[in-house]
Amino acid sequence: MVHILSLKVENRAGTLSRIAGLFSARGFNIDSLTVAPTEDPSVSSMTIVTHGDDVVIEQITKQLNKLIDVIKVVDTMGRDYVQRETALIKIHTRVEDRAEALRVVDIFRARVVDSSRNSYTVEVTGDSDKIDAMINLLRPLGVKELVRTGKVALAREGTRC
Amino acid sequence: MKLTGSAILIECLKREGVDTLFGYPGGVVLGLYDHLHQQNDIRHVLCRHEQGAIHMAEGYARSTGRVGTALVTSGPGATNTITGLWDALMDSVPLVVFTGQVPTSLIGNDAFQEADIIGTSLSCTKYNFLVKRVEDLARTIKEAYYIAASGRPGPVLIDLPKDVTFATTEFSYPDSVYLRSYNPTIRGNKGQIKKAATAIRRARRPVLYTGGGVVSSGASAELHRLAELIRCPVTNTLMGLGGFRGSDPAFLGMLGMHGTYRANMAMYESDLVIAVGVRFDDRVTGKVDEFIPNAKIIHVDIDPTSIRKNIQVDIPIVGDVKHVLADLIGILEEADGPLFDTAERETWEARIAEMEAAHPLGYKTSSQSIKPQQVIEKIYELTQGNAIVSTDVGQHQMFTAQYYKFENGRDWLTSGGLGTMGYGFPAALGAQAAHPDRLVITVSGDGSIQMNIQELATAVINELPVKVIILNNHYLGMVRQWQQLFYNEHYSHSYLAATPDFVKLAEAYGAVGLRATRPEELEAVLLEAFRVKKPVFVDVQVDPSENVYPMVPAGKANFQMVFSDPDDAHPVPVPDRIPGQAPAKKSPARASAEASAATPADFRD
Ligand SMILES: Cc1ncc(C[n+]2csc(CCOP(=O)(O)OP(=O)(O)O)c2C)c(N)n1
Ligand SMILES: [Mg+2]
Numbered sequence: 045m046v047h048i049l050s051l052k053v054e055n056r057a058g059t060l061s062r063i064a065g066l067f068s069a070r071g072f073n074i075d076s077l078t079v080a081p082t083e084d085p086s087v088s089s090m091t092i093v094t095h096g097d098d099v100v101i102e103q104i105t106k107q108l109n110k111l112i113d114v115i116k117v118v119d120t121m122g123r124d125y126v127q128r129e130t131a132l133i134k135i136h137t138r139v140e141d142r143a144e145a146l147r148v149v150d151i152f153r154a155r156v157v158d159s160s161r162n163s164y165t166v167e168v169t170g171d172s173d174k175i176d177a178m179i180n181l182l183r184p185l186g187v188k189e190l191v192r193t194g195k196v197a198l199a200r201e202g203t204r205c
Numbered sequence: 206m207k208l209t210g211s212a213i214l215i216e217c218l219k220r221e222g223v224d225t226l227f228g229y230p231g232g233v234v235l236g237l238y239d240h241l242h243q244q245n246d247i248r249h250v251l252c253r254h255e256q257g258a259i260h261m262a263e264g265y266a267r268s269t270g271r272v273g274t275a276l277v278t279s280g281p282g283a284t285n286t287i288t289g290l291w292d293a294l295m296d297s298v299p300l301v302v303f304t305g306q307v308p309t310s311l312i313g314n315d316a317f318q319e320a321d322i323i324g325t326s327l328s329c330t331k332y333n334f335l336v337k338r339v340e341d342l343a344r345t346i347k348e349a350y351y352i353a354a355s356g357r358p359g360p361v362l363i364d365l366p367k368d369v370t371f372a373t374t375e376f377s378y379p380d381s382v383y384l385r386s387y388n389p390t391i392r393g394n395k396g397q398i399k400k401a402a403t404a405i406r407r408a409r410r411p412v413l414y415t416g417g418g419v420v421s422s423g424a425s426a427e428l429h430r431l432a433e434l435i436r437c438p439v440t441n442t443l444m445g446l447g448g449f450r451g452s453d454p455a456f457l458g459m460l461g462m463h464g465t466y467r468a469n470m471a472m473y474e475s476d477l478v479i480a481v482g483v484r485f486d487d488r489v490t491g492k493v494d495e496f497i498p499n500a501k502i503i504h505v506d507i508d509p510t511s512i513r514k515n516i517q518v519d520i521p522i523v524g525d526v527k528h529v530l531a532d533l534i535g536i537l538e539e540a541d542g543p544l545f546d547t548a549e550r551e552t553w554e555a556r557i558a559e560m561e562a563a564h565p566l567g568y569k570t571s572s573q574s575i576k577p578q579q580v581i582e583k584i585y586e587l588t589q590g591n592a593i594v595s596t597d598v599g600q601h602q603m604f605t606a607q608y609y610k611f612e613n614g615r616d617w618l619t620s621g622g623l624g625t626m627g628y629g630f631p632a633a634l635g636a637q638a639a640h641p642d643r644l645v646i647t648v649s650g651d652g653s654i655q656m657n658i659q660e661l662a663t664a665v666i667n668e669l670p671v672k673v674i675i676l677n678n679h680y681l682g683m684v685r686q687w688q689q690l691f692y693n694e695h696y697s698h699s700y701l702a703a704t705p706d707f708v709k710l711a712e713a714y715g716a717v718g719l720r721a722t723r724p725e726e727l728e729a730v731l732l733e734a735f736r737v738k739k740p741v742f743v744d745v746q747v748d749p750s751e752n753v754y755p756m757v758p759a760g761k762a763n764f765q766m767v768f769s770d771p772d773d774a775h776p777v778p779v780p781d782r783i784p785g786q787a788p789a790k791k792s793p794a795r796a797s798a799e800a801s802a803a804t805p806a807d808f809r810d
Binding site for chain 1: 510514
């Protein structure tokens with residue numbers, strides 16, 4: 045089962061190593077991990093996507109909580125969270141494909157953020173399924189390069205976390 | 206007043222009540238050593254290897270309940286502490302280790318004796334700090350001692366660049382620590398404790414299974430009270446020995462791989478296991494599905510990650526063992542009606558007595574050779590459980606756990622989680638430094654003692670009169686036992702052909718060396734060792750073919766214990782040369798030919 049863990053951690057050298065080290069030492073999986081500053085400069089937010097059965101997820105959560113640099117861990121599973129991911133996708137665009145490319149961009153409410161004679165770079169934001177779907181539609185046109193940010197998550201207002 | 210980093214460090218140690226420091230100097234910590242030289246409040250014990258220093262700090266910590274402190278230089282000095290850090294982490298020993306570091310301007314440049322000790326020790330410390338500014342030093346030290354000692358105790362490392370020890374700042378020591386991300390749970394959840402009380406009152410065949418957590422939280426009195434109140438037998442893990450008095454009739458002995466039959470079977474047949482300050486280690490559980498198939502489980506531990514890590518439990522309680530037990534006792538004492546059914550308890554105790562009668566701990570004595578078990582029994586008889594006892598790792602460790610009856614958990618120093626050969630002697634030195642007037646004994650093996658044997662110099666110079674009883678079987682005995690039982694008697698590299706003459710070796714260091722080779726010599730030699738006011742090595746020549754029983758073979762369930770060598774077992778080949786003695790009559794070739802066992806390749810001299 046895939047779980048998205050939303051963490052608040054101390055913004056210190058070593059925090060990321062400790063967390064990454066925990067996952068590797070105990071054989072837990074990391075599907076994606078993002079770190080970013082928060083409104084408080086001493087705190088970073090981290091979103092970790094991982095998978096495992098309930099016992100494993102419980103251990104991961106407890107082990108993370110045990111780390112002294114971790115302030116708070118929330119498993120977003122079953123809670124009301126907004127999740128987003130952004131991707132930048134560079135596609136080949138032969139003249140005859142441009143209309144199709146722009147149509148896909150439009151459908152997904154994405155944007156072309158860079159273009160050259162034979163390529164477009166598209167930016168898309170949404171939940172991961174949406175990004176997967178868009179990439180699938182663009183593939184036949186020829187995806188040259190692709191980067192994804194990994195997920196970030198934030199509790200919806202009005203729910204306790 | 207402005208102070209240098211070095212002066213601040215020493216001032217902070219005094220404020221933390223540190224009276225002893227175990228260490229070894231080197232380039233980047235010379236400023237610190239210069240300050241140590243100018244004060245008399247803190248005793249510095251100079252070890253002979255930094256691994257020795259850190260195990261000494263462990264022995265000091267375990268035997269006193271206070272944080273142990275070590276100080277080493279950068280690079281190799283720092284990396285030599287890694288085994289001890291792991292050891293302390295696994296066994297929850299509170300330590301603060303100061304490592305010197307190259308000046309901040311050189312960090313990352315592969316400078317002389319630079320090692321990334323922060324990176325290296327990330328996974329084997331509870332927490333570690335690199336202090337980059339002298340202004341942060343005092344607060345960091347305060348936090349380090351707090352983190353090491355609170356919650357589930359563990360080792361904390363502080364890396365100190367050389368320039369920070371020379372820089373100056375205004376000194377003030379914080380009175381308290383607040384770490385927003387670190388709040389160990391001390392009081393257990395009341396509702397859960399009530400549930401536990403109800404389960405206890407319903408239980409017909411309860412067992413208390415208790416570990417190192419009882420010792421670290423100082424909950425021995427509460428444990429005895431609870432056991433008495435609910436009339437419940439108690440078994441201890443290796444780390445938990447002494448948490449419950451070994452001489453108490455309710456004590457079942459240790460459980461697990463080399464535990465007693467009754468302890469393992471009482472667990473197996475129990476309907477309620479009250480697990481306190483334990484972590485369901487694999488050496489305890491054996492095959493985990495068949496460990497305690499019929500029992501409801503209450504699990505009390507301060508570390509939430511210990512709960513449901515290896516086994517599912519019914520009533521988890523996170524909290525400090527001492528507080529949780531006190532609350533539980535309070536609830537039980539106030540309950541209306543009896544806490545148990547006397548007839549049911551009598552049946553249960555009778556059942557346990559049957560288990561004991563079926564397979565008591567035991568061994569055969571001989572008029573010819575000293576049995577290792579006999580040595581431990583003799584030490585117990587002579588000390589009545591009043592000594593501090595440390596061990597190394599191997600057969601001798603298990604024999605000590607089985608045959609010495611510990612009265613106090615803080616008198617028992619062993620490397621349980623990591624199983625570190627070389628732990629025992631320095632740990633005993635650390636304990637002796639803290640308890641100058643007590644009898645401190647190390648039970649070691651001829652293999653283990655050669656790891657950290659250099660600390661004999663530390664013992665002599667610092668007048669730490671530890672008694673090292675070497676159960677000399679000329680083998681890495683525990684390895685040999687497994688090879689005999691599970692590897693077709695292929696004694697691959699477990700025979701220690703060139704064991705030094707431990708008597709002469711002790712004398713060379715200025716300590717006392719004694720030897721016992723025959724059973725009738727044993728008592729007098731031990732008494733002499735305990736009498737002299739100097740460090741002593743006692744070379745006890747024991748029967749090399751003795752194995753540790755009972756034993757749960759790896760991968761088997763605890764109820765599948767075996768009690769003696771298989772009938773077709775061959776005698777173990779014995780060496781022909783015992784240091785300090787006339788050669789034995791048999792050559793190894795003949796001895797093994799007679800035994801019709803394959804001659805181990807190592808026996809070629
Ligand atoms: C540092 C280290 N290396 C290897 C081992 C593996 N090991 C466990 S017991 C043992 C044999 C110990 O021999 P000895 O000290 O003579 O004790 P005995 O079993 O003979 O009593 C070994 C090699 C260990 N526990 N620690
Ligand atoms: Mg040996």
